Amino acid sequence: MAIPTHLKLSVPETEHPRIVIIGGGFGGLKLAKALKKVKAQVVMLDRNNFHTFQPLLYQVATAGLEPDSIAGPLRKSFEGHFNYIFRMVKVTGVDFEKQEVQTKIGNLTYDYLVIASGSVTNYFGNEELQKKVLPLKRVVHALDLRSHILQTFEQAELTEDYDKRDRMMNFTVVGGGPTGVEVSGALAELRNHILPSDYPDLNFGMMQINLVEGSDRLLNGMSEKSGKESLKALEKLGVKVRLNSMVESFNDGIIKLNDGTLESDSVIWAAGVKGNIINGINAESLTKGRILVDEFNRAKGQERVFAIGDVAMMQTEDYPDGHPMMAPVAMQQGTHLAKNFKRLFSGKDLEPFEYFDKGSMATIGRNKAVVDMPGGLHFKGFFAWLIWMFVHILYLIGFRNKLITLNNWIWSYFTYDKGTRLIIRTFSAEQRRKVSQYE
Amino acid sequence: MAIPTHLKLSVPETEHPRIVIIGGGFGGLKLAKALKKVKAQVVMLDRNNFHTFQPLLYQVATAGLEPDSIAGPLRKSFEGHFNYIFRMVKVTGVDFEKQEVQTKIGNLTYDYLVIASGSVTNYFGNEELQKKVLPLKRVVHALDLRSHILQTFEQAELTEDYDKRDRMMNFTVVGGGPTGVEVSGALAELRNHILPSDYPDLNFGMMQINLVEGSDRLLNGMSEKSGKESLKALEKLGVKVRLNSMVESFNDGIIKLNDGTLESDSVIWAAGVKGNIINGINAESLTKGRILVDEFNRAKGQERVFAIGDVAMMQTEDYPDGHPMMAPVAMQQGTHLAKNFKRLFSGKDLEPFEYFDKGSMATIGRNKAVVDMPGGLHFKGFFAWLIWMFVHILYLIGFRNKLITLNNWIWSYFTYDKGTRLIIRTFSAEQRRKVSQYE
Numbered sequence: 001m002a003i004p005t006h007l008k009l010s011v012p013e014t015e016h017p018r019i020v021i022i023g024g025g026f027g028g029l030k031l032a033k034a035l036k037k038v039k040a041q042v043v044m045l046d047r048n049n050f051h052t053f054q055p056l057l058y059q060v061a062t063a064g065l066e067p068d069s070i071a072g073p074l075r076k077s078f079e080g081h082f083n084y085i086f087r088m089v090k091v092t093g094v095d096f097e098k099q100e101v102q103t104k105i106g107n108l109t110y111d112y113l114v115i116a117s118g119s120v121t122n123y124f125g126n127e128e129l130q131k132k133v134l135p136l137k138r139v140v141h142a143l144d145l146r147s148h149i150l151q152t153f154e155q156a157e158l159t160e161d162y163d164k165r166d167r168m169m170n171f172t173v174v175g176g177g178p179t180g181v182e183v184s185g186a187l188a189e190l191r192n193h194i195l196p197s198d199y200p201d202l203n204f205g206m207m208q209i210n211l212v213e214g215s216d217r218l219l220n221g222m223s224e225k226s227g228k229e230s231l232k233a234l235e236k237l238g239v240k241v242r243l244n245s246m247v248e249s250f251n252d253g254i255i256k257l258n259d260g261t262l263e264s265d266s267v268i269w270a271a272g273v274k275g276n277i278i279n280g281i282n283a284e285s286l287t288k289g290r291i292l293v294d295e296f297n298r299a300k301g302q303e304r305v306f307a308i309g310d311v312a313m314m315q316t317e318d319y320p321d322g323h324p325m326m327a328p329v330a331m332q333q334g335t336h337l338a339k340n341f342k343r344l345f346s347g348k349d350l351e352p353f354e355y356f357d358k359g360s361m362a363t364i365g366r367n368k369a370v371v372d373m374p375g376g377l378h379f380k381g382f383f384a385w386l387i388w389m390f391v392h393i394l395y396l397i398g399f400r401n402k403l404i405t406l407n408n409w410i411w412s413y414f415t416y417d418k419g420t421r422l423i424i425r426t427f428s429a430e431q432r433r434k435v436s437q438y439e
Numbered sequence: 440m441a442i443p444t445h446l447k448l449s450v451p452e453t454e455h456p457r458i459v460i461i462g463g464g465f466g467g468l469k470l471a472k473a474l475k476k477v478k479a480q481v482v483m484l485d486r487n488n489f490h491t492f493q494p495l496l497y498q499v500a501t502a503g504l505e506p507d508s509i510a511g512p513l514r515k516s517f518e519g520h521f522n523y524i525f526r527m528v529k530v531t532g533v534d535f536e537k538q539e540v541q542t543k544i545g546n547l548t549y550d551y552l553v554i555a556s557g558s559v560t561n562y563f564g565n566e567e568l569q570k571k572v573l574p575l576k577r578v579v580h581a582l583d584l585r586s587h588i589l590q591t592f593e594q595a596e597l598t599e600d601y602d603k604r605d606r607m608m609n610f611t612v613v614g615g616g617p618t619g620v621e622v623s624g625a626l627a628e629l630r631n632h633i634l635p636s637d638y639p640d641l642n643f644g645m646m647q648i649n650l651v652e653g654s655d656r657l658l659n660g661m662s663e664k665s666g667k668e669s670l671k672a673l674e675k676l677g678v679k680v681r682l683n684s685m686v687e688s689f690n691d692g693i694i695k696l697n698d699g700t701l702e703s704d705s706v707i708w709a710a711g712v713k714g715n716i717i718n719g720i721n722a723e724s725l726t727k728g729r730i731l732v733d734e735f736n737r738a739k740g741q742e743r744v745f746a747i748g749d750v751a752m753m754q755t756e757d758y759p760d761g762h763p764m765m766a767p768v769a770m771q772q773g774t775h776l777a778k779n780f781k782r783l784f785s786g787k788d789l790e791p792f793e794y795f796d797k798g799s800m801a802t803i804g805r806n807k808a809v810v811d812m813p814g815g816l817h818f819k820g821f822f823a824w825l826i827w828m829f830v831h832i833l834y835l836i837g838f839r840n841k842l843i844t845l846n847n848w849i850w851s852y853f854t855y856d857k858g859t860r861l862i863i864r865t866f867s868a869e870q871r872r873k874v875s876q877y878e
Contacts, residue, residue, distance in 0.1 A: 007597045049593060050861045066505040068859035075637040076860065085640075088593040088862070105597060139863060154488060154527040158446045158544060198514040201451075201524075400850055407846060411839055420507040421515065422489045423527070424578060 009106035011085050014041045017111035019341065020101055022091050022278065024051050024074045026327040027309030028116035029397075030334030036081050038342055043108065045101065047090035049074055052139055053396055055327065056405075058179060060142035062186035063150070063194075063420045064412060067139050069405045072397040091117070093279035096302060102280070112304050114337065115281075115291060119273035119310035119325055132250050133269040136179060145268065147425040149190070152266060153199050154423070167253040169207040170264035174247055175271035176213030177220065178362040181230050183268060184211045185365040188237035193366075198421070210262055211241045212255075214271075218243075219370070221324055222360050226370035229380045233364040247271075273325055275311040287313045290322060295352035297337050308333035314353065323355055327395075332356060363388045366413065448545035450524050453480045456550035458780065459540055461530050461717065463490050463513045465766040466748030467555035468836075469773030475520050477781055482547065484540065486529035488513055491578055492835055494766065495844075497618060499581035501588070501625035502633075502859045503851060506578050508844045511836040530556070532718035535741060541719070551743050553776065554720075554730060558712035558749035558764055571689050572708040575618060584707065586864040588629070591705060592638050593862070606692040608646040609703035613686055614710035615652030616659065617801040620669050622707055623650045624804040627676035632805075637860070649701055650680045651694075653710075657682075658809070660763055661799050665809035668819045672803040686710075712764055714750040726752045729761060734791035736776050747772035753792065762794055766834075771795065802827045805852065 011018075016039050021028045024046040035042050053070040060067055078084040093102040094115070100107045121137045123130040134148060135141045152168055159165045173184045187209045196204045211218075211234065217227040218234075218241070234241055247267075248256045255262040275290040285291055285300055290313035292300040297312060299305040309330030313322040323329040333353055340350045359373040361384070369388040371379040379387060389409065396402050450457075456479050460467045463485040474481050492509040499506055517523040532541040533554070539546045560576045562569040573587060574580045591607055598604045612623045626648045635643045650657075650673065656666040657673075657680070673680055686706075687695045694701040714729040724730055724739055729752035731739040736751060738744040748769030752761040762768040772792055779789045798812040800823065808827040810818040818826060828848065835841050 004594070006600050006603050007594055008599055009597060010599060048862065049589060066507050066859075067861055067863060068505050071861050073637070073860040079636050087597065088590075089597070139861070143863070150488060151527075155443070155446055158448060158526065158528070160447055160449060161445050164445045197518050198512070403850065404843065404846065407843060411842065420505075421512040422506055422510050422578070423487065424506060424582070 003104050007105040009087060009089055009103050009108055011041070011043050011087070011108065016040050016083070017345075018043060018109070019112045019114060020045065020108060020110040021114045021116055022046075022094075022101065023116040023118055023276075023309075024048070024086075025054075025116060025118045025309060025330060026051075027118075027330035027334040028114070029074075029077065030331045031114060031116065031308065031338050032078065032081075032084060032334075034335050034338030035083070035341060038083065038338070038345065040083060040112075040341065040345070041085065042081075042083050043085045043087065043110075044074065045087050045089050045091055045103070045108075046074060047088065048139075049086075049088050050139075051077065051397060053401075054137070055178075056392060056396075057136055057139070057142045058183040058186055060139065061136055061145040061149075061183065062190060063146055064186065065405060065408055066420050067143065069401055069408065070396070071139055072401060077397060091278055094305075095280055096305060099304065110304070112341070113306070115278065115299070115305065115307040115311055116309050116330070116334070117276040117278060117311050118330075120276045121269060122272040122274040123269070124271070129247070129250055129267075129269070133174070133267040135269050136183065137273065143425050146420070147423045148266065149187075150421055150423045153195060153202065157199055157201050164253075165202075166206055167263045168265045169202065169204075170210070170262070171208070171266045171268065172210040172212060172255055172262055172264040173268045173270060174212045175269070176211060176215070176218040176241070176243070177270065177272070178360075180211055180213070180268075180270040181218055181234065181362050181364060183270060184209055184239045185234060185237060185363065185368075188234070188239050189366050192237065194421075208262075208264065209239045210264060211239050212245045212247060212257065212262075213241070213243050214246045216243050219362055221326075222362065222370065223372045223376075223378060225378050225380075226362070226372055229370050230362060230364050233368050233370075237365050273310065275313075277311070287315070288322065296340055296350040297333055297353060298350075306337055308337055316355075319355070326360070328358060329355055361388050361391065442543050446544040448526060448528055448542050448547055450480070450482050450526070450547065455479050455522070456784075457482060457548070458551045458553060459484065459547060459549040460553045460555055461485075461533075461540065462555040462557055462715075462748075463487070463525075464493075464555060464557045464748060464769060465490075466557075466769035466773040467553070468513075468516065469770045470553060470555065470747065470777050471517065471520075471523060471773075473774050473777030474522070474780060477522065477777070477784065479522060479551075479780065479784070480524065481520075481522050482524045482526065482549075483513065484526050484528050484530055484542070484547075485513060486527065487578075488525075488527050489578075490516065490836060492840075493576070494617075495831060495835075496575055496578070496581045497622040497625055499578065500575055500584040500622065501629060502585055503625065504844060504847055505859050506582065508840055508847065509835070510578055511840060516836060530717055533744075534719055535744060538743065549743070551780070552745070554717065554738070554744065554746040554750055555748050555769070555773070556715040556717060556750050557769075559715045560708060561711040561713040562708070563710070568686070568689055568706075568708070572613070572706040574708050575622065576712070582864050585859070586862045587705065588626075589860055589862045592634060592641065596638055596640050603692075604641075605645055606702045607704045608641065608643075609649070609701070610647070610705045610707065611649040611651060611694055611701055611703040612707045612709060613651045614708070615650060615654070615657040615680070615682070616709065616711070617799075619650055619652070619707075619709040620657055620673065620801050620803060622709060623648055623678045624673060624676060624802065624807075627673070627678050628805050631676065633860075647701075647703065648678045649703065650678050651684045651686060651696065651701075652680070652682050653685045655682050658801055660765075661801065661809065662811045662815075662817060664817050664819075665801070665811055668809050669801060669803050672807050676804050712749065714752075716750070726754070727761065735779055735789040736772055736792060737789075745776055747776055755794075758794070763799075765799070767797060768794055800827050800830065 291307040310325040361371040369384040730746040749764040808823040
């Protein structure tokens, strides 16, 4: 993409130290908010002008919510923050020697750098697969997936080759973590309640929803109980779950697994994420693909560079392989690092980060969930779903998003309806790759 | 765009006559709904799977609403209609001799054809302009325009060339009809209430919003009073209205008018629409670019072909140049034609169409409108805006759309906030043209 030559990355010079934050995700957002009254110039760089509430992306993908419900403009979140500067740019590299962040429209020096670049979809090096599967990590992915799902059924009605039609109507989700479980549950609800009346000529009794997971259980990050209950709930919804199963290849609607074959034109890839590493961070700084940080989130061997959230690897006694790559860790590290900046600026010693595990949860279908709380407390079913709803509404940014989302959920709950079944991005996989060059 | 070879346009054969409707706009939708109990196979063809409530497109473009509020899935609208078949295809032509509709994936024969293809943006033959300006006629246009507006300000903050920055921040709307008036009012509200806090580094006192209209008044289709009041209200909001002014060229941010020059990188084209004519309809059937129909909406010289709405030209005593190209005409013609189909099938004579003018309205900014009612009744200001709101909510399809839209409007009214300031389609003009090949 040609960059207009008149664009230059610049921010005013001030007497205060400049903290550059790469990324406006959960970590970056919390950090910048908590720096409100700190005497520093806070510069946030993000390629999007909005924060994405990723836990609900799957609802955008399955026609339950529009992006405005789960994404919030980053500038709006900082009204009244006079030390905050936002620049919508994609960071292309960092240079620790020169203390600068690099972008296609110029470089920016920092006094302190916080890398909060989050994570990207992990294809485990399989470039062939990457070209063919549908990821679900960004708002554009969710919108593409939604259009793809609906377009598939429009096209299935126009297909008289019945073998082809069967393959078109089958959906396969790879990865049995929260995203995989949630998206396959939502697909099952679409099949069971919505699609049959929209497409009366298609036989939805034939539509398979497959969930393929490499390990021997679902929801690996959660309790054994949650894994079993989600499996049971998904099977009740008609999802075919395959455990201990790995994708070897995917060609022309045939998915080869280590233990069999599936026929399915659409593969949704929720198999994992990896740290979003920026050019200029050398291999020695990385452990398992994440930036190794000390207990203050300071990058190994660096004085002025910090990393928080998914991209950071902090090895502690409780988490020798780093913390789980999820929103609560990023948020707590963001808040904690802000406190440490305050201590730093007033000459005090930094305090080590400690993760407070508030529990984790996943929803299955329209009114079930599993919730693990600290101390082994566990909920399932409808009550767990109420907790899930409450917590997600609570953490959504801004009152407006809360209102619109709650509205949508109440509506869907009572009517079984999903309102946003609009095919707006009618791209094929190949076109999508071309379009995504621009995005 | 390569069409997958497995796609074929087909519908089941039945004993009943087949009515093919091209287009699911206001006319096609009303017609198909009213044919619910008629013994005919109703086949609707549309390139989109949704109906667009075009009068509110400008709110999608100016970050007030998401598409799901103003568009409704066409299949969903016909739940319980057992004689209704929807196919998402783009019609490429018609052959009156063979009685068939042509598409890229095959042809479909009809017993009766209703052309309800609506209208498209009219560039008055200026192909150079067409490549550079921003249209506002479809959902994708509105989303592109929204992203363009927001991206412009993101980039303006990254521009140190102050002349360039000024041109970037100026917006010019061409066409003083309802769309032009409404979009310039909404832009003014964005400038006055929203953008300054989002972009503190930019000087919005410098931002021009120009409205260029070729005739000597605004809202030509409405009363003299409405024209004057909308002009006054727009000027109060800070819109620079130029009457009797025509665009001659637009290059590198310079708009040449017949009576002057404007500097503005963004030109929103709302100068007019023309009938969306399909290949195979020959020039003799057309009058002023619309399909000439008799008082029963039957195309001139055709027994089995009808046209309704914007694309139809019915010359009556009251409307010697045809009816205005607006939703109420299309809706009434759709309903009326359904009644005539019933008469036709029971061997009765057709009844001529008569347009019942319920009035027209336009909104200016956040809480003003002008309303012309039959019999010269006229309202303006806040009360007119309440009527405008009520009528638009009333005509929105589906209870869910009404609810979400009302919610959004109440929210925006009290907070001056627009929630959907997300830049999702970050295409440049050139990229947009490439992407639109796929859409």
